[in-house]
Amino acid sequence: MTQLHTHADGTAAPAHASEALDMFQYEWGIYQKLVRANGMHHRELGQILRRLIETRFDRPFTFLDLACGDASLARCVLKGSKVTRYDGIDLSRPALECAADVMAGVSYAVTLSEEDIHDAVLQRPQSCDIIWCGFSIHHLRRDRKREMLASLHEALKPGGIFVCAEPICRTGETRADFTKRWESELRRRFSILTDTEYAHLWNHIRTCDYPEPPEDWIAMGEQAGFSRVQELFRFPGDLFCSAFLFER
Numbered sequence: 001m002t003q004l005h006t007h008a009d010g011t012a013a014p015a016h017a018s019e020a021l022d023m024f025q026y027e028w029g030i031y032q033k034l035v036r037a038n039g040m041h042h043r044e045l046g047q048i049l050r051r052l053i054e055t056r057f058d059r060p061f062t063f064l065d066l067a068c069g070d071a072s073l074a075r076c077v078l079k080g081s082k083v084t085r086y087d088g089i090d091l092s093r094p095a096l097e098c099a100a101d102v103m104a105g106v107s108y109a110v111t112l113s114e115e116d117i118h119d120a121v122l123q124r125p126q127s128c129d130i131i132w133c134g135f136s137i138h139h140l141r142r143d144r145k146r147e148m149l150a151s152l153h154e155a156l157k158p159g160g161i162f163v164c165a166e167p168i169c170r171t172g173e174t175r176a177d178f179t180k181r182w183e184s185e186l187r188r189r190f191s192i193l194t195d196t197e198y199a200h201l202w203n204h205i206r207t208c209d210y211p212e213p214p215e216d217w218i219a220m221g222e223q224a225g226f227s228r229v230q231e232l233f234r235f236p237g238d239l240f241c242s243a244f245l246f247e248r
């Protein structure tokens with residue numbers, strides 16, 4: 001059974017909700033085109049999440065999906081697992097409505113909530129076995145990332161894990177260096193997109209992305225209290241994105 005919690009009207013929504021809605025309307029189609037072409041390595045990320053579930057959660061568990069989008073990765077990953085509850089969080093109502101369709105008919109409880117990811121984590125102390133966040137924490141500046149990681153640590157039950165996939169940069173690289181390094185290379189890599197689609201995407205990356213070096217993601221996780229932090233997977237080629245595992 002799926003429960004969809006949205007704000008009754010626009011006035012109750014946080015100020016940045018309209019930003020997320022714009023992101024959804026203008027960029028979701030482009031993002032989906034990339035995802036279908038495995039441009040953001042969802043295939044490998046899904047395999048990593050499945051392996052973690054198989055090796056660590058041979059028992060009932062709960063799964064919190066931050067910035068879930070249409071929840072399609074989680075739907076695949078959780079198939080055949082012992083998950084009892086899936087919570088999907090996103091600021092975009094259309095994304096949650098897609099997620100409700102994707103999750104229709106699953107055997108576990110599903111709750112989809114129109115919430116900011118940090119607020120959602122703060123409201124779920126010691127309640128999650130697995131938290132997954134795909135490509136959404138890098139919008140936060142470094143101090144907010146630290147706060148987010150500390151809140152994530154508190155939201156996990158003992159033995160719980162947090163897994164994320166986020167942009168990474170070289171040690172000492174500025175954001176300007178990062179965007180300069182990637183502008184033409186990314187155009188080549190994302191050749192499936194038209195020039196107009198790529199321009200939309202590039203504008204988002206150029207204005208919203210704050211990558212961190214892999215060693216800083218690890219250090220921030222350790223400072224937040226995680227007992228172990230590992231880089232699990234790095235996108236092939238030059239430094240662009242990695243998946244990290246944070247163990248409570």
Ligand SMILES: C[S@@+](CC[C@H](N)C(=O)[O-])C[C@H]1O[C@@H](n2cnc3c(N)ncnc32)[C@H](O)[C@@H]1O
Pocket residue numbers: 020021023024031066067068069070073089090091092095115116117118133134135136139
């Ligand atoms: C790049 S997509 C990632 C979707 C999915 N996690 C994945 O890995 O493919 C970003 C999603 O995050 C949502 N989003 C962005 N900022 C958010 C925030 N602060 N709180 C909740 N959702 C957010 C957007 O609405 C969008 O659905």
